[in-house]
Amino acid sequence: xxxxxxxxxxxxxxxxxxxxxxxxxxxxxxxxxxxxxxxxxxxxxxxxxxxxxxxxxxxxxxxxxxxxxxxxxxxxxxxxxxxxxxxxxxxxxxxxxxxxxxxxxxxxxxxxxxxxxxxxxxxxxxxxxxxxxxxxxxxxxxxxxxxxxxxxxxxxxxxxxxxxxxxxxxxxxxxxxxxxxxxxxxxxxxxxxxxxxxxxxxxxxxxxxxxxxxxxxxxxxxxxxxxxxxxxxxxxxxxxxxxxxxxxxxxxxxxxxxxxxxxxxxxxxxxxxxxxxxxxxxxxxxxxxxxxxxxxxxxxxxxxxxxxxxxxxxxxxxxxxxxxxxxxxxxxxxxxxxxxxxxxxxxxxxxxxxxxxxxxxxxxxxxxxxxxxxxxxxxxxxxxxxxxxxxxxxxxxxxxxxxxxxxxxxxxxxxxxxxxxxxxxxxxxxxxxxxxxxxxxxxxxxxxxxxxxxxxxxxxxxxxxxxxxxxxxxxxxxxxxxxxxxxxxxxxxxxxxxxxxxxxxxxxxxxxxxxxxxxxxxxxxxxxxxxxxxxxxxxxxxxxxxxxxxxxxxxxxxxxxxxxxxxxxxxxxxxxxxxxxxxxxxxxxxxxxxxxxxxxxxxxxxxxxxxxxxxxxxxxxxxxxxxxxxxxxxxxxxxxxxxxx
Numbered sequence: 001x002x003x004x005x006x007x008x009x010x011x012x013x014x015x016x017x018x019x020x021x022x023x024x025x026x027x028x029x030x031x032x033x034x035x036x037x038x039x040x041x042x043x044x045x046x047x048x049x050x051x052x053x054x055x056x057x058x059x060x061x062x063x064x065x066x067x068x069x070x071x072x073x074x075x076x077x078x079x080x081x082x083x084x085x086x087x088x089x090x091x092x093x094x095x096x097x098x099x100x101x102x103x104x105x106x107x108x109x110x111x112x113x114x115x116x117x118x119x120x121x122x123x124x125x126x127x128x129x130x131x132x133x134x135x136x137x138x139x140x141x142x143x144x145x146x147x148x149x150x151x152x153x154x155x156x157x158x159x160x161x162x163x164x165x166x167x168x169x170x171x172x173x174x175x176x177x178x179x180x181x182x183x184x185x186x187x188x189x190x191x192x193x194x195x196x197x198x199x200x201x202x203x204x205x206x207x208x209x210x211x212x213x214x215x216x217x218x219x220x221x222x223x224x225x226x227x228x229x230x231x232x233x234x235x236x237x238x239x240x241x242x243x244x245x246x247x248x249x250x251x252x253x254x255x256x257x258x259x260x261x262x263x264x265x266x267x268x269x270x271x272x273x274x275x276x277x278x279x280x281x282x283x284x285x286x287x288x289x290x291x292x293x294x295x296x297x298x299x300x301x302x303x304x305x306x307x308x309x310x311x312x313x314x315x316x317x318x319x320x321x322x323x324x325x326x327x328x329x330x331x332x333x334x335x336x337x338x339x340x341x342x343x344x345x346x347x348x349x350x351x352x353x354x355x356x357x358x359x360x361x362x363x364x365x366x367x368x369x370x371x372x373x374x375x376x377x378x379x380x381x382x383x384x385x386x387x388x389x390x391x392x393x394x395x396x397x398x399x400x401x402x403x404x405x406x407x408x409x410x411x412x413x414x415x416x417x418x419x420x421x422x423x424x425x426x427x428x429x430x431x432x433x434x435x436x437x438x439x440x441x442x443x444x445x446x447x448x449x450x451x452x453x454x455x456x457x458x459x460x461x462x463x464x465x466x467x468x469x470x471x472x473x474x475x476x477x478x479x480x481x482x483x484x485x486x487x488x489x490x491x492x493x494x495x496x497x498x499x500x501x502x503x504x505x506x507x508x509x510x511x512x513x514x515x516x517x518x519x520x521x522x523x524x525x526x527x528x529x530x531x532x533x534x535x536x537x538x539x540x541x542x543x544x545x546x547x548x549x550x551x552x553x554x555x556x557x558x559x560x561x562x563x564x565x566x567x568x569x570x571x572x573x574x575x576x577x578x579x580x581x582x583x584x585x586x587x588x589x590x591x592x593x594x595x596x597x598x599x600x601x602x603x604x605x606x607x608x609x610x611x612x613x614x615x616x617x618x619x620x621x622x623x624x625x626x627x628x629x630x631x632x633x634x635x636x637x638x639x640x641x642x643x644x645x
Contacts, residue, residue: 024374026633029434030626033370037082037332038354039090040342044335047342047356047367048090048117050079059090061117064356072120077113078621083290083333085142086149089175090115092122093140110140112154114175123178126156126171132180133157133166143170144291147197150175152290155193158182168192172199189215194242194249194292203249207236209541216249218267227270235542240286241294243275244309250275250294252283258456262286262297276307282452287331295338300452302384302396303328303426313338316359323364324350328426342367346427348381371428378403380436382426387479389472393448393460397476398424400432400442402643410441411490411640414477414506414514417444418497420461420469420550423452431494434629435636439643441486447472447502449550463553465526466505466564473502474510490640492516494632497588497617498523504566504577504596511574516639518578518632521588521617524596525568526551526561532589570599576606578635580628582615608635 031052038049047062057074059082074092081093092113112125126132126139133156144153154173159166168190171180183199187206194203201219214236216228227249230237238252238260248264251272255261261277276297277283284300287308296308305321308314320343321329327347332354334341341357352370357363383399401407413435417424424444432442446453449461449469461469473493480486493514495503500522507517523529530547537543548556551564562568577600581593593609600607610631612624619628 023437024378026434026629027626028371028373029430029437030629031623032620032625033352034372035354035368035370036352037080038342038344038367039082039084039333040335040340040356041084041087042336043087044337044340046117048082048084049354050074050082050092059092059115061090070117070120072115072117072122074122083142085114085145085152085175085290088116088118089150090117091125091142091152112140112142114152114178116176121176123174123176125152125154125173125175125178126180127178129156129171129173129178129180131158131182133159142290143193144195145197146172146199148172153183153193153195153199154180155186156180158185170195170199170201191236192239194239196242196246197291202242202246203239205236205239207232207542209538212542216265227267228265233542233545235546241288241292244293244295246293250286252286254455257454259283259454262294276309278307280454281305282454284452298331300423301425302398302446304330306331310338316341316357320355320357320364326426344370348383349376349379351379351428351433371430374433378437379428380433380442382428382432384426387476389448389468389475391468393472395448395472395476396446396453398426398432398444398446399480400429400436400444402436402439402441405439407441407485409484409487410439411643412441412443412477412480412486412492413636414473414491414493415442415444416447416473416493416495416499416502417450418495418499419451420447420449420465420498421451421458423450425452430625431629431632434633438633440636441480443476443480443486445473445476447476462549463551463555465501465551466509466566470502470505470509473506474513477513490515492518492636492640494518494520494636495522496520500588501566505564507573507575507577508566508569509572511572514575516578516636517573517575518580518635519593519596520580520619520628521582521585522579522592522596523588524566524592524599526565527558528592528595529588530556530561567596567599570596570603570605573600573603573605576635576639577608578631579607579609580612580619580631581609582612582617582619584614585617587617 036050051058051060057079059072061070078094079092083091085091113122115122142152142154151172154171157166158169168186169182170184170193172183173180189206189208191207192205204217206215212231212233214230214232217224217226241250248266251263252260253263260283262275263272264275265272282300283297285298286294287296288294299305306317324345327345330344332342332344339359343355345353351374354367356365380403381401385397385399386394389395423446436442447469451458481488493503493506500519503517503519533544552560579593581590583590597607597609
């Protein structure tokens with residue numbers, strides 16, 4: 001296999017790396033990636049990607065035969081995912097918080113935009129569609145390609161302004177003008193659609209929040225047949241896609257060892273069978289087409305690995321991963337014939353590097369990097385660790401180490417992840433990389449309650465907010481202190497969302513461990529959070545039931561939740577606190593940070609709250625992440641000093 005390390009895009013765009021002996025400025029880390037979402041076309045002859053430069057966001061398309069670049073401006077669109085809907089249509093996904101006339105408050109609006117790469121015209125999907133319910137999120141979802149080359153299938157709520165629970169229907173949408181036409185009408189319990197390219201319904205998925213009945217029907221001719229109907233108090237089952245031969249539906253289900261497996265519900269026998277799984281290894285997600293045909297699975301843990309139904313594809317992907325040991329090598333897209341694949345490599349020495357693999361030619365070509373201004377020798381090493389919690393449970397984690405520095409008596413940033421049902425992996429975390437590049441040791445513990453390590457590990461966190469979950473974080477910090485890697489007098493905890501809660505819980509419940517506490521979009525008052533969830537969903541909704549289990553193991557009384565709330569323990573804080581929050585955050589309302597600030601001010605503690613107007617939970621607009629990182633940098637430097645290495 002030949003490996004080409006010349007970056008096609010870097011040459012074409014004139015990128016230049018900073019000098020190898022200089023630390024990249026904070027702007028390099030605080031700005032969004034220069035390049036993202038590299039995606040191969042269905043025929044394998046073009047690459048599409050988002051490019052962020054001085055002219056703003058652009059969709060760029062490269063012809064692989066000629067190297068010719070086509071640039072299409074995206075104006076102020078906050079572009080996210082990229083996919084190909086046809087040989088000349090690229091789909092851009094974006095989200096925004098908006099208000100709609102006649103409806104109270106804001107909601108998270110998502111949309112898909114179809115870009116014709118030949119005419120350079122862009123259409124917002126479902127725009128001007130008659131009967132579309134105006135105040136709904138999730139409008140960016142595409143659930144299948146149509147056998148018409150210029151059409152896709154999209155679900156949407158259809159109904160009048162006065163209809164509080166409009167039916168979730170299936171529409172065929174024109175890629176050039178964005179208009180949709182209903183092809184299948186759902187009902188008030190419909191939550192999803194799975195279809196083939198002709199529009200035949202392979203699965204209409206339904207869930208009733210009042211009766212907890214979960215049901216799947218499939219189309220047989222002009223009729224519909226129920227193939228699954230069960231009572232589930234915990235919400236819908238894990239339906240993820242369709243078998244490659246359309247013989248059944250594929251679900252993620254817990255295996256006998258407590259780790260997720262891929263099971264198929266056969267259309268004919270209506271029975272489940274296990275089809276893909278590894279012992280003691282959690283499935284993280286599935287690899288599927290626009291029509292949600294499942295080709296394989298990606299496993300969780302600290303690095304991704306894969307299994308496919310096609311053994312030859314299995315061998316090819318493993319071959320690429322073996323070329324980049326000790327990193328995370330992510331399969332990101334593929335041509336329709338699976339001959340051309342794109343990968344993103346992250347970890348030690350790799351800042352989100354994209355590669356194109358030609359299976360027939362056995363050729364791997366370097367495309368470019370998401371962070372081209374960070375030289376390889378300035379990328380901090382990313383190590384995997386494991387340490388025992390106080391009760392003996394093994395806790396996996398990630399340690400990011402300052403480049404060229406001995407791991408000895410370093411100032412440390414403890415960075416618990418959000419979720420809490422998510423997990424940190426070997427990768428390029430811009431915040432961890434920034435702090436490590438400045439000389440800090442960065443610990444990212446995957447405390448109990450995290451996903452990716454089996455359902456038993458996840459369920460071990462139920463009811464342990466502020467308890468054993470927090471102790472796992474404390475145990476990780478103490479382990480690095482005891483081994484001499486971290487300086488006990490220079491430790492700061494920084495977290496986002498649930499990680500922000502954990503940061504505040506660290507300040508409240510282990511006040512002697514940390515010299516500073518920084519929380520971005522944190523939860524601080526659990527009773528108020530539960531009240532908001534019930535207001536948004538209703539007391540009996542399965543989402544409310546999930547949070548009751550997660551936070552209090554089902555015993556979600558006001559007293560129990562108050563005992564886990566940092567805002568109720570402001571007097572315990574010794575370390576100064578920095579709070580950062582977007583004013584338009586619909587995931588964790590800014591009132592959570594305001595309540596924390598008021599409690600700390602009443603207790604006479606050192607606290608600063610910075611609110612960002614027009615910003616959501618992710619603070620993801622251009623320039624905003626830089627502002628937040630600058631606040632964190634100044635705060636951490638003030639309280640645990642500037643490292644020397």
